[in-house]
Amino acid sequence: xxxxxxxxxxxxxxxxxxVALLAxxxxxLAMGRPVICTCGTVKLWHGIVQSAENSQHIxxxxxxxxxxxxxxxxxxxxxxxxxxxLGLRLLLAVLVEGGWEILENSPVIIDRYREATISYGYSGxxxxxxxxxxxxxxxxxxxxxxxxVKTWWVVALALAFEAMTLATIRDNLTLxxxxxxxxxxxxxxxxxxxxxx
Numbered sequence: 001x002x003x004x005x006x007x008x009x010x011x012x013x014x015x016x017x018x019v020a021l022l023a024x025x026x027x028x029l030a031m032g033r034p035v036i037c038t039c040g041t042v043k044l045w046h047g048i049v050q051s052a053e054n055s056q057h058i059x060x061x062x063x064x065x066x067x068x069x070x071x072x073x074x075x076x077x078x079x080x081x082x083x084x085x086l087g088l089r090l091l092l093a094v095l096v097e098g099g100w101e102i103l104e105n106s107p108v109i110i111d112r113y114r115e116a117t118i119s120y121g122y123s124g125x126x127x128x129x130x131x132x133x134x135x136x137x138x139x140x141x142x143x144x145x146x147x148x149v150k151t152w153w154v155v156a157l158a159l160a161f162e163a164m165t166l167a168t169i170r171d172n173l174t175l176x177x178x179x180x181x182x183x184x185x186x187x188x189x190x191x192x193x194x195x196x197x
Contacts (some may be wrong), residue, residue: 005086005146014087017091020095021134023098024102031106035126044058046060056128063133065173068158070139070142071144071154073097073140074144093138104124104130109180110123115183175187
């Protein structure tokens with residue numbers, strides 16, 4: 001990615017994004033979220049979904065969903081706010097993603113994940129993981145905004161990520177949202193390893 005997209009956003013918007021990230025960190029610390037995995041290590045990648053270390057490190061299988069969030073936020077911003085500065089659209093995306101990360105780590109959503117999805121024993125994210133979830137979203141947003149990238153590439157990449165995670169871990173962004181909003185016992189059993197019925 002060239003410097004063009006970074007300069008197109010502008011310094012004041014990058015500062016605003018930085019302030020939003022610092023505010024997010026402060027809120028997560030105030031919520032008592034652990035800074036890193038309680039296991040005491042920091043990993044670039046953790047690929048075991050059904051483990052206490054899931055959603056605790058820099059990247060995991062759900063990183064692909066956060067990149068797709070960036071694609072979606074860029075697309076929605078382009079549709080609704082295309083005459084507004086790209087930096088404003090990025091800032092709004094960071095605020096929405098950060099808001100979701102805070103909500104996702106609240107007791108109500110943690111309990112919902114435990115009850116309705118395959119996230120058995122889920123206790124929330126580490127601050128490191130949540131911060132990188134926002135950074136991965138920003139990467140997706142900036143990739144989609146890059147003038148050298150065709151819209152169909154972004155759509156194809158999102159579909160590839162969804163198919164790959166579905167085949168690998170029996171979960172993806174689509175199923176995650178579906179199971180959070182309208183749990184289905186057959187899907188949950190299938191995600192847990194049973195044949196689909």
